[in-house]
Amino acid sequence: MSKLLLLLGDQLDLNHPLFSSLDTSKDHVLMAELADEARYVPHNKHKIAFIFSAMRHVAKALKDKGFTVRYFDYQSTKGRWQSFDDILRHQLAQQPYRQLLLIEPGEHRVKAMFEQWQSDLNLEIKISPASHFFFSNELLKNWFADKRQPRMEHFYRFARQRTRLLMEDNKPVGGKFNFDHDNREPWQANTSVPEPRTFAPDDISAEVLTLVEKEFADNPGDLSQFALAVTAEQAKQALEDFIEKRLPDFGRFQDALSDDNALLFHSLISAYLNVGLLNPREVCEAAIEAYYHGHAPLNAVEGFVRQILGWREYVRGFYWYQGQNYADLNALAARRALPAWFWSAKLNMRCLAKAVDASLEQAYAHHIQRLMVIGSFALLAGLDVKAVCEWYLAVYIDAFEWVELPNTLGMALHADNGRLASKPYAASGRYINKMGDHCKHCIYDVNKMTGAKACPYNALYWQFIHRHQQRFESHPRMALMVSQWRKKSDQQQQAILQWSDKLLDDLEAL
Numbered sequence: 001m002s003k004l005l006l007l008l009g010d011q012l013d014l015n016h017p018l019f020s021s022l023d024t025s026k027d028h029v030l031m032a033e034l035a036d037e038a039r040y041v042p043h044n045k046h047k048i049a050f051i052f053s054a055m056r057h058v059a060k061a062l063k064d065k066g067f068t069v070r071y072f073d074y075q076s077t078k079g080r081w082q083s084f085d086d087i088l089r090h091q092l093a094q095q096p097y098r099q100l101l102l103i104e105p106g107e108h109r110v111k112a113m114f115e116q117w118q119s120d121l122n123l124e125i126k127i128s129p130a131s132h133f134f135f136s137n138e139l140l141k142n143w144f145a146d147k148r149q150p151r152m153e154h155f156y157r158f159a160r161q162r163t164r165l166l167m168e169d170n171k172p173v174g175g176k177f178n179f180d181h182d183n184r185e186p187w188q189a190n191t192s193v194p195e196p197r198t199f200a201p202d203d204i205s206a207e208v209l210t211l212v213e214k215e216f217a218d219n220p221g222d223l224s225q226f227a228l229a230v231t232a233e234q235a236k237q238a239l240e241d242f243i244e245k246r247l248p249d250f251g252r253f254q255d256a257l258s259d260d261n262a263l264l265f266h267s268l269i270s271a272y273l274n275v276g277l278l279n280p281r282e283v284c285e286a287a288i289e290a291y292y293h294g295h296a297p298l299n300a301v302e303g304f305v306r307q308i309l310g311w312r313e314y315v316r317g318f319y320w321y322q323g324q325n326y327a328d329l330n331a332l333a334a335r336r337a338l339p340a341w342f343w344s345a346k347l348n349m350r351c352l353a354k355a356v357d358a359s360l361e362q363a364y365a366h367h368i369q370r371l372m373v374i375g376s377f378a379l380l381a382g383l384d385v386k387a388v389c390e391w392y393l394a395v396y397i398d399a400f401e402w403v404e405l406p407n408t409l410g411m412a413l414h415a416d417n418g419r420l421a422s423k424p425y426a427a428s429g430r431y432i433n434k435m436g437d438h439c440k441h442c443i444y445d446v447n448k449m450t451g452a453k454a455c456p457y458n459a460l461y462w463q464f465i466h467r468h469q470q471r472f473e474s475h476p477r478m479a480l481m482v483s484q485w486r487k488k489s490d491q492q493q494q495a496i497l498q499w500s501d502k503l504l505d506d507l508e509a510l
């Protein structure tokens, strides 16, 4: 009897060792485009199109290698098989299999489904680690298990030592692990940014784009701009283009904000990594090679490696370690409804409008837009944690729960009371003005605190400090802000609180 491998849409690494364990003459691979997966949040059209097209390309590549792939496209599953469970049971009813092969999924929801199958399918089930990460879930679990207060920086040192990346004679290259202090340059408006590599849709993608426009017409996303890599080969070209043209300046402008460029020197590879089209080791090694060839400085290369070997692995371990209840945390009792402009980008605050628009139309915003523009606003305004998390999961091309949830709930919203990030990323308009040039083009005045012209971040920032002063008065990194708030006169405090209340009462009007 044969084996059946169920391959999910974010498990598209053709180099996964499982493939070499399959007997192409009798084993099967099952892949399906399914309503439950495509609709658990209103995913951006780019994301659905990217995943369906990448899945179809992988299915084709497997067939070309001689594998038998049972591929169910959206038209064939629509109205018949909604979920992984439906399609699996359908396939198992077609013929007997000896073994079901699965790869560790990226969500508690799907893991629970796997566990259900282990208990109620009369079949041997083998679950293998995913191959598009450095570390197995087992290793990450063990690392977290013996830490009283896990922190990314500690994990990163462990990861550097374990992988030997950017290490020489057991010491970090350049004498220290972290060059972050060199990576905080504000934007310089006349800097020219190389255009990223784009990929014209081939016939497979063209068919998918038509399908997505028709079936997901109301979802966000402007597919006329679809130019993503959809195969491992294309993703590699996108990586090479980044290493050659943008990596050298990645570090210095890592935290910058620009009014006329939404991409800056970022790599734009997160989606390729997250579905397995790129392998994180190959990505880091390519960047490190650029350093040794004198093509990119150490601060850029180390900063880039830290994001992938450090943050990406850390949040994955963190997600699994925190368990399912993490998604219900709401430490700051944030429950305000999302303003409608989260789905339209129609608002006057320039930095927010630009970031929300890019997120909706192109399914992309860079880290500082996600954290310090949209995320910080949501934190200050006390927007509903679940609604914000759902928005992030829906709009971004790279959003899968294992990475989206810790970043949004933990890092941006501080709803886990500091389990992920030691302090809330709350900022006034001053930070946004310091890091970029949005404020120059904004109808609001970043130097004003109250009144119709004042930048809303300013009063909302102090209102946030006021609201949570008891919680943060002894916090090592927040106490200073609380004491600054308390030093303001009653009159100043009243004016700020009255104005911020007015803003909060009508967020739609921003």
Ligand code: FAD
Pocket (backbone or CB within 6 Å): 265, 266, 267, 268, 269, 270, 271, 273, 274, 304, 307, 308, 311, 312, 313, 315, 365, 366, 367, 368, 370, 371, 375, 392, 393, 396, 398, 399, 400, 403, 404, 405, 407, 408, 411, 412
């Ligand atoms: P670059 O800036 O070029 O960074 C290189 C790579 O580092 C990224 O491709 C990514 O793989 C990795 N990386 C960087 N920061 C992080 C991080 N904090 N966590 C995990 N990996 C990181 N990233 C996702 O992949 N999916 C998400 O759903 C997601 N949601 C986020 C939500 C919020 C509120 C915040 C603050 C961050 C989120 N991130 C998420 C992390 C980060 O913003 C994106 O990985 C990055 O913007 C993707 O663009 P890029 O490939 O150009 O990244």
Ligand code: DLZ
Pocket (backbone or CB within 6 Å): 007, 008, 009, 010, 011, 032, 033, 034, 035, 037, 038, 039, 043, 047, 048, 051, 105, 106, 107, 110, 400, 401
């Ligand atoms: C995100 C996504 C979407 C939009 N569609 C599919 C799909 O139709 N079929 C599929 O196998 N996977 C899809 N995915 C990715 C899954 O949601 C992902 O595999 C789970 O969240 C587990 O990580």
